[in-house]
Amino acid sequence: MKTQENHNFRVGTILSYILFLGWTLLTILPLFWMAYSSFKSNEELTRDIYAFPKDLFENVDDEYVVIAPSLNLMMPKEVRSATSEYLIIESTSIAPNRLLMVHYLPKKDLDPHVAQRKTGDKIYVNELPRRLQRQVNRTTIWFNYTSAFRRGALGGKFLNSILYASVSTFLMVFFSLMIGYAVSKFPFKKLSAVVMGLIGVGYLISTNSVIIPLFLMLSNLSLTDTHVGIILVYTAFGIPMSVLLASQFIRGLPDSLIESAEIDGAGMFRAFRSIIIPMTVPVIITISIINALGIWNEFLLVLVLASKEITKSLPVGVYSFSSLTSTQLGWQLAALVIATLPTMLVYFSFNRRITRGVVAGAVKG
Amino acid sequence: MKKALAFLFVCLALTGMAFANGADEKGDSERITLNVMGYGDNSNQEGISWRRMVTTFQEENPNITIVDELLYDQAYHQKVTARLAAGDAPHLAYMGADARWGAPWKEAGMQIDNRPYIDTNLFDMNLIPEMGPNGERYYLPIGTSNITTVLFMNEPLVQSLGFAAPETYADLVAMVPAAKAAGLQVVSIDGADGWAWGSCLLSALIARTSGDTQWVSKAVAGENAFDDEAMVKALGLIETMVADGVIDSKNVLVDYGSNISAFSNEQALFFVQGQWAAGGVENTDVRNSMKLMAWPTLPGQKSGMEGSVAAAWSVGYGLTKRAEDDGVQEAAAKFLAYVNRVEESTQRLRDGAIVAPVNKGYVVPDDLPVEVAQKVALAQSSLNTEVIDAFLTGPPNDALNAGMQKIAAGEATAAEVAAEVEALARQ
Missing domain, CATH: 3.40.190.10 (Periplasmic binding protein-like II)
Structure with a gap:
């Protein structure tokens, strides 16, 4: 009998390990593929989508061709003002003929026989002085990342994402705790029921169904295309679920704590600040994680509500590399890594605290 | 730690408020802000060319500021619908006049006859189809059919x-x-x-x-x-x-x-x-x-x-009804001619985006790629x-x-x- 139980236990353990291992691989492998593929050229990705990167790293013998200034060549200002002093070269293997992998080499730094090359002449990286070789090498390896950052203006969008996620989450936590405290602990049962009913209705409203009316409303308030407008919308959409979580959690806190504070002379706000907030840290973490991640990845609202580059966030930036006729898959993957990395860093840095917070929030809530 | 965290949140909130108004469209009286919707993405040829055109046009016309939005495919169509529904039409936009590309503009009453803004010295009107009952041209196509x-x-x-x-x-x-x-x-x-x-x-x-x-x-x-x-x-x-x-x-x-x-x-x-x-x-x-x-x-x-x-019909860029102000109309017409100038048409031809340009007297280069x-x-x-x-x-x-x-x-x-x-x- 015992042998049979041990056998069942072993089988169960093996099955659960297989399941968890499979799940882990299912989660990690796409991220791993995305990370290494972001260092592949578009040509490599088209040739073999699963192969490890090679072209961008092994570039010492790369062939380039000397090109003349042309319309679609966005030259740096210093080059534009003195094109004759530079040798403009384009890769023949990475995005050839697309004027994307281009280097501007000061002629004064080149050997005379190299500096004299004319348009159409071939030139190899190993013919360049060491310093320029290193420069070309570095630029080639980081081609996808620098292109994604520069062409997608991802720096500003990155800051916007941080702004939207942090400020909206802060406001959501703050307001939902206040509402949760009021509906759970204040002696207005009927009013609380009405408020919770309204909050519940808010929870049922999907973003897609109200996006046009929302856009109209914000337009009337002159809030479209503003950071405040977007933050307010995110806050409003996040509050229902946050209030439900917060009110459930606060309801579980003993009334005696608040009564004791009142006996000691604490007012409503003091009790909120000194009793409620410190005791609701687990649910604050839960609300923050769920909402901040949601806002970080949110696409549709910011696509519709933000028209200027200055107000757009990272998901829109990433999307701007993903059209049907996109010619550079590597840029898209680099943009995805840039968007994914912060969330992964936050998770790995605060892994234990987040797990504790979520578990505590779930148990108490 | 908690105080520091609270301080950080307050700082971020204040920063958010400070950022509140996004880009300020008000400029001095001589500056003209042109609101434009472009078509393309950051890694296709249309988008790459668009970014360049916006940059160089502004450098050449320092009194004109272009506030542009570049979108592609479904994102573009969704945004057009939303912006038109909210009365937030751009001054100049990528559009068409058929059921797919023109319907939202027509339904919103944002189509206007662009003939007054199309320079007939630069563009061949015979190559631009009549789009309305009175021969209206609601936009300037980037190419022929x-x-x-x-x-x-x-x-x-x-x-x-x-x-x-x-x-x-x-x-x-x-x-x-x-x-x-x-x-x-x-x-x-x-x-x-x-x-x-x-x-x-x-x-x-x-x-x-x-x-x-x-x-x-x-x-x-x-x-x-x-x-x-x-x-x-x-x-x-x-x-x-x-x-x-x-x-x-x-x-x-x-x-x-x-x-x-x-x-x-x-x-x-x-x-x-x-x-x-x-x-x-x-x-x-x-x-x-x-x-x-x-x-x-x-x-x-x-x-x-x-x-x-x-x-x-090829799609293209056209002035909308929102471009009412004379200065804006002039700036929009200038930009319209700029995005359709001979150099850009040749670039589009080389990129494979069009079959033939609508520029007047256009001479097809003899060194075109085979597929073009x-x-x-x-x-x-x-x-x-x-x-x-x-x-x-x-x-x-x-x-x-x-x-x-x-x-x-x-x-x-x-x-x-x-x-x-x-x-x-x-x-």
Whole structure:
């Protein structure tokens, strides 16, 4: 009998390990593929989508061709003002003929026989002085990342994402705790029921169904295309679920704590600040994680509500590399890594605290 | 720690408020802010050119600030709808005048006659179609007609199997056994994209089976019915192509990029798409040796339709009704001319975005890439017919596109799909 139980236990353990291992691989492998593929050229990705990167790293013998200034060549200002002093070269293997992998080499730094090359002449990286070789090498390896950052203006969008996620989450936590405290602990049962009913209705409203009316409303308030407008919308959409979580959690806190504070002379706000907030840290973490991640990845609202580059966030930036006729898959993957990395860093840095917070929030809530 | 965290949050909140107004559009009285909607993305040629044009135009015109929004495909269409619904139309935008590209602008009353803003010294009005009842031009097209039903052939691959360019459908069928034996598809199509069936295949077939270059617009107007024999025959050709192995039924799972990749990687003898896809073939050997052609003669084809291709008006940029202020109109017209100047048209021609420019007296460069030269030749030699979704929109068009996917997958018959579209079109 015992042998049979041990056998069942072993089988169960093996099955659960297989399941968890499979799940882990299912989660990690796409991220791993995305990370290494972001260092592949578009040509490599088209040739073999699963192969490890090679072209961008092994570039010492790369062939380039000397090109003349042309319309679609966005030259740096210093080059534009003195094109004759530079040798403009384009890769023949990475995005050839697309004027994307281009280097501007000061002629004064080149050997005379190299500096004299004319348009159409071939030139190899190993013919360049060491310093320029290193420069070309570095630029080639980081081609996808620098292109994604520069062409997608991802720096500003990155800051916007941080702004939207942090400020909206802060406001959501703050307001939902206040509402949760009021509906759970204040002696207005009927009013609380009405408020919770309204909050519940808010929870049922999907973003897609109200996006046009929302856009109209914000337009009337002159809030479209503003950071405040977007933050307010995110806050409003996040509050229902946050209030439900917060009110459930606060309801579980003993009334005696608040009564004791009142006996000691604490007012409503003091009790909120000194009793409620410190005791609701687990649910604050839960609300923050769920909402901040949601806002970080949110696409549709910011696509519709933000028209200027200055107000757009990272998901829109990433999307701007993903059209049907996109010619550079590597840029898209680099943009995805840039968007994914912060969330992964936050998770790995605060892994234990987040797990504790979520578990505590779930148990108490 | 908690205090520091609270301080951080407060700082962020304050920063948020400080950032609140986004970009301030108010400038000094001499500065003009032009609100523009462009079409493209950050890694396709249209988008890359757009960014450059905006930058250089502003450098050359320091009194004009361009506030632009660059979107592509569905994101663009969704945003246009939202902005027009909210009364937030741009001064200048990428648009068309047909059912797909022009309807939102027309419904919002944002179309205006652009003739006063199109410099006839620079642009050939004879190459710009009349778009309204009084000869209005609601925008300046980036090029002449846009062929949507091109059959791209990998000629060396076809020849390696012992065949030549097909002249009839039977020639295509004859290639099936050899192609299958070599593990190749005969004709690849991005069947997962509903629009590809309509724009890039059926638009060619319906003209051939009906013998009428304007069959679609007449059907939309009620002069023809979508369940007429011509349409049932045209849809039936899809059934036939799948049954004969010319098109693999698995193509209903293939998206736009995979379709071009399959051709580029020499996994298909032919692929179907619009002329704009020519520049998307990454493999330079394939791109330089491929042939752009019309569908060969098809079974049940009416006489006089040999070599016909479906073509729509090119889209382009146009001033909208919101550009009311004289200064804004002047700046918008200046930018309109800038994005369509000869240099840009040549660039578009080289990028494969257009077939021919509308610039007056334009001389086609003699060093064009092979595939572009072929496009020009195809446009010059072929009979143009109507593109379905330039006239048919909404539920009937959706049902037609989905219906063709069902036909290819063996889940519906041509007659069933035709009847469903007709019923929806008359509602």
